[in-house]
Amino acid sequence: MNSSPSAVSTLSRKTSHADLFDQTALSTLAERLVEAAKRAGADAADAIAVRGVSQGVEVRDGRVEESERSEGDDVGLRVLVGRRQAVVSTNDIGGDGAARLAERAVAMARVAPEDKYVGLADAALLAHSFPDLDLLDPEIPTVAELERRAQEAEAAGLAVKGVTKSGGASASAGIGGMVLVTSSGFHGSYLRSSQGISMTAISGEGTSMERDYDYTSAPHAADLEKPERVGRRAGERTVGVQVPVAPPANEPFREVPRVTV
Numbered sequence: 001m002n003s004s005p006s007a008v009s010t011l012s013r014k015t016s017h018a019d020l021f022d023q024t025a026l027s028t029l030a031e032r033l034v035e036a037a038k039r040a041g042a043d044a045a046d047a048i049a050v051r052g053v054s055q056g057v058e059v060r061d062g063r064v065e066e067s068e069r070s071e072g073d074d075v076g077l078r079v080l081v082g083r084r085q086a087v088v089s090t091n092d093i094g095g096d097g098a099a100r101l102a103e104r105a106v107a108m109a110r111v112a113p114e115d116k117y118v119g120l121a122d123a124a125l126l127a128h129s130f131p132d133l134d135l136l137d138p139e140i141p142t143v144a145e146l147e148r149r150a151q152e153a154e155a156a157g158l159a160v161k162g163v164t165k166s167g168g169a170s171a172s173a174g175i176g177g178m179v180l181v182t183s184s185g186f187h188g189s190y191l192r193s194s195q196g197i198s199m200t201a202i203s204g205e206g207t208s209m210e211r212d213y214d215y216t217s218a219p220h221a222a223d224l225e226k227p228e229r230v231g232r233r234a235g236e237r238t239v240g241v242q243v244p245v246a247p248p249a250n251e252p253f254r255e256v257p258r259v260t261v
Contacts, residue, residue, distance in 0.1 A: 021138070023177055023189050026051055026073075029093060030181035033077045036102035038183060042079040042109070044120050045102075046182040050074045054174030054194075057146040059154055060166055064147060077101060081109040085118045126186045135192040136175070137220040146171040153199040153231035160201065160235025167200030167211050169231065173221075193219050199231045201238040212237040 026049040037045035055069040076089040079102065086108035088101055141149075154169035172195065179189040198215035214234035216225035 026179040030179045032098050034183050036098045037079045040102040040106040042106050044080040044183045046078050048076045049179045052176040056172035058170040059150040060168045079105040079109050083114040084109045084112040120184045123184050135219050137193040141173050149197050149227045152227035156228040156231030157199045157201040157235040162203050162239035163201045163235045165202045167202050169199040171197045197227050197230050199234040201235040203238045210241040
């Protein structure tokens, strides 16, 4: 069982579910970076703050093979001094970190070559209202639920006649958010969830073994295909794969498209 948190930041220590949906800290940090850039001598600036949390489970032969969780906060700052610009990023803003980052960015911009195309968008072109794109599922699946999804997908794949073993199945879920703040008055943000299920099946023995897979992914759990369907389709695709042979010279290659609905 593995856990792979990102470098420790002031935003992501012990992130709770409530923290995931509250972007106040990200907004405050982005605003603080823009203000620090202006104090450091920038004529204009924009800052982006990103948060991502994900967890996933992989199973093989009915048993959990790996369980992983990751959290990460990253910030980026762009400063403009005249027609010169510089971009810096970090995942650790603590103490006077914002001021030091802004000072470093301004110093870099002052020695950068001029670019007549750099600049922020005109304030009259900025959006101030945003449609609801329904990108967020507020129900975060538990590790036990992810294990269930992966195990059901694997069991369905192994039940297909001709499948000899499992290449593994997985289920994952995550939430990511972003805040963008500019010195010209723009403030935008969004949150998006993602969930997925996949399964890899193996057929045949020895040098005649073949493998194929199937998956489903969507922002909302309700829009995912059933784990059983994912596993069964992976098994059927694997069994249907023929031993590779060289095609006739006059026969073009055919590509099988895969589209997730």
